[in-house]
Amino acid sequence: MAGENGGAIFARTHSAVHSHDMAEDNLMEKIVSLCKRRGFIYPGSEIYGGLAGTFDYGPLGVELKNNVKQLWWRMFVQDRDDMCGVDAAILMNPKVWEASGHVSGFSDPLVECKKCKRRFRVDHVGDKCPECGGEFGEVRQFNMMFKTQIGANEDASSVSYLRPETAGGIFVNFKNVIDSFHPKLPFGIAQIGKAFRNEIAPRDFVFRSREFEQMEIEYFVNPSAWESSFEEWRRAVHTWTDAIGLAESSVHELEVGDGDRAHYSKRTIDFEFDFPFGRKELYGLAYRGDFDLSAHAKGSGQELSIITDDQTGEKVVPHVIEPSFGVDRTILAILANAYTEDTLGSEPRTYLKFNKTVAPIKAAVFPLLKNKPDLVAKAREVYLMLKKQVPQIMWDDNGNIGKRYRRQDEIGTPVCITIDFNTLGDPSNPSGQAKSELKDTVTIRDRDTGGQERIAIGDLASRI
Ligand code: ATP
Numbered sequence: 001m002a003g004e005n006g007g008a009i010f011a012r013t014h015s016a017v018h019s020h021d022m023a024e025d026n027l028m029e030k031i032v033s034l035c036k037r038r039g040f041i042y043p044g045s046e047i048y049g050g051l052a053g054t055f056d057y058g059p060l061g062v063e064l065k066n067n068v069k070q071l072w073w074r075m076f077v078q079d080r081d082d083m084c085g086v087d088a089a090i091l092m093n094p095k096v097w098e099a100s101g102h103v104s105g106f107s108d109p110l111v112e113c114k115k116c117k118r119r120f121r122v123d124h125v126g127d128k129c130p131e132c133g134g135e136f137g138e139v140r141q142f143n144m145m146f147k148t149q150i151g152a153n154e155d156a157s158s159v160s161y162l163r164p165e166t167a168g169g170i171f172v173n174f175k176n177v178i179d180s181f182h183p184k185l186p187f188g189i190a191q192i193g194k195a196f197r198n199e200i201a202p203r204d205f206v207f208r209s210r211e212f213e214q215m216e217i218e219y220f221v222n223p224s225a226w227e228s229s230f231e232e233w234r235r236a237v238h239t240w241t242d243a244i245g246l247a248e249s250s251v252h253e254l255e256v257g258d259g260d261r262a263h264y265s266k267r268t269i270d271f272e273f274d275f276p277f278g279r280k281e282l283y284g285l286a287y288r289g290d291f292d293l294s295a296h297a298k299g300s301g302q303e304l305s306i307i308t309d310d311q312t313g314e315k316v317v318p319h320v321i322e323p324s325f326g327v328d329r330t331i332l333a334i335l336a337n338a339y340t341e342d343t344l345g346s347e348p349r350t351y352l353k354f355n356k357t358v359a360p361i362k363a364a365v366f367p368l369l370k371n372k373p374d375l376v377a378k379a380r381e382v383y384l385m386l387k388k389q390v391p392q393i394m395w396d397d398n399g400n401i402g403k404r405y406r407r408q409d410e411i412g413t414p415v416c417i418t419i420d421f422n423t424l425g426d427p428s429n430p431s432g433q434a435k436s437e438l439k440d441t442v443t444i445r446d447r448d449t450g451g452q453e454r455i456a457i458g459d460l461a462s463r464i
Helices: 024-037 059-078 094-099 167-171 174-181 223-243 291-300 327-338 373-389 401-410 457-463
Strands: 016-018 041-043 055-057 083-085 107-112 119-121 140-143 147-149 159-162 187-196 211-221 251-255 267-275 278-289 319-326 339-344 347-352 363-367 393-395 415-419 441-446 452-456
Touching: 024 041, 024 327, 024 339, 024 347, 055 059, 059 083, 059 187, 059 211, 059 223, 059 327, 094 159, 094 291, 167 187, 167 211, 167 291, 211 223, 211 327, 223 251, 223 267, 223 278, 223 319, 251 278, 267 327, 278 291, 278 327, 291 319, 319 327, 327 339, 347 401, 363 373, 363 401, 373 393, 373 415, 373 457, 401 415, 441 457, 452 457
Parallel strands: 083 187, 363 393, 363 415
Antiparallel strands: 016 339, 041 055, 107 119, 107 140, 147 159, 187 211, 211 319, 251 267, 267 278, 278 319, 339 347, 415 441, 441 452
């Protein structure tokens, strides 16, 4: 686990039961309930009875999600010199989706019960309707794109779609980026944004929803170099899962076989994660040949695809490697990976073992007692000083220290900082001792071990 701290400083005095030892359904229920209770993820439109397949990220969820997106952008765009980003419109000319094959082919097979008229995805049911036992009709293809009208006229010419993936917005801007920046092969364009799919059966919390976010890359290469580039991206996906703290043993590669790959793809790897409900796709990595650029060149009638490879001097139609990351599945994997129950001292507790990079709150600051103005003022000072350097800091003065620790553990805050009488260097310290040598030091308590240390206020920022 990259970026994790603490374990070396404190001896482990308790036994941790990792999430995967717990009953699976039970674990999902616990995660969903913690997410709602503590403000990570709420059901969409809840006060109106909800809207299936939609979720709202709460105050901690949005911080966690932003951390993930910022880290991804940093790692795959800003820290490299062969990548750039775009942020394209969600509504696109419907011809984009005709050319890409989504209008004719982006569908799931669906059956309707002849008796109760309920509809199901064929691969999710047996021979009979699970609701009423009725017979199914013929299998039909159900297009998963959300249709909408553009403008005031409601005729065929005004039909558009909410994008079902972010990739389309990258391909239509390929020529724009080339004209503005003249990048040399190989190079890539990245985008983070919303995608919409009218899933027949949204399920498993944010794993399969109807509105979600993707982080996608189209990496353009000389056709002769696709294999080495594919390997680099394969490794990059593991570097990423490591950076967000997912256990290596829960991430698996699935080579998609000849019969299951899209017709244009010579190689596809699904990166699967051991979710509480089973091993399922987290990310995809596909070699797509020149399928997309050629399809959009044909569809738009524009010359998009031929550029000169500076290294070889040839004119080539670039081929594409596409690493595709779902944001919401990333969040769920991080939560499932982090969820831990153990006993600290004699008290059972639940905590989220986030690594520091993704943790929504990096540290919490407490005054030991909330009714002592001097303590509160000093704690406030420390809090504001830290917040200037590390924005994700929380203030808490509710209840006793033990309760505050439990609350912070449950939301995965790596450390808690307590300002006490020794911090003030106050000789009237109620412990009866004037520890003036402890002036301007605080206790810092580690989430995973519960161990505490005394450190100088000046060393706090670098520590957290
Ligand atoms: P699945 O087979 O699970 O439906 P997919 O193969 O259709 O997924 P892609 O089209 O490859 O998925 O989309 C790329 C990524 O977008 C997926 O790896 C996943 O992380 C995310 N994703 C796709 N569909 C959804 C969804 N309905 N809800 C949340 N994330 C999704």
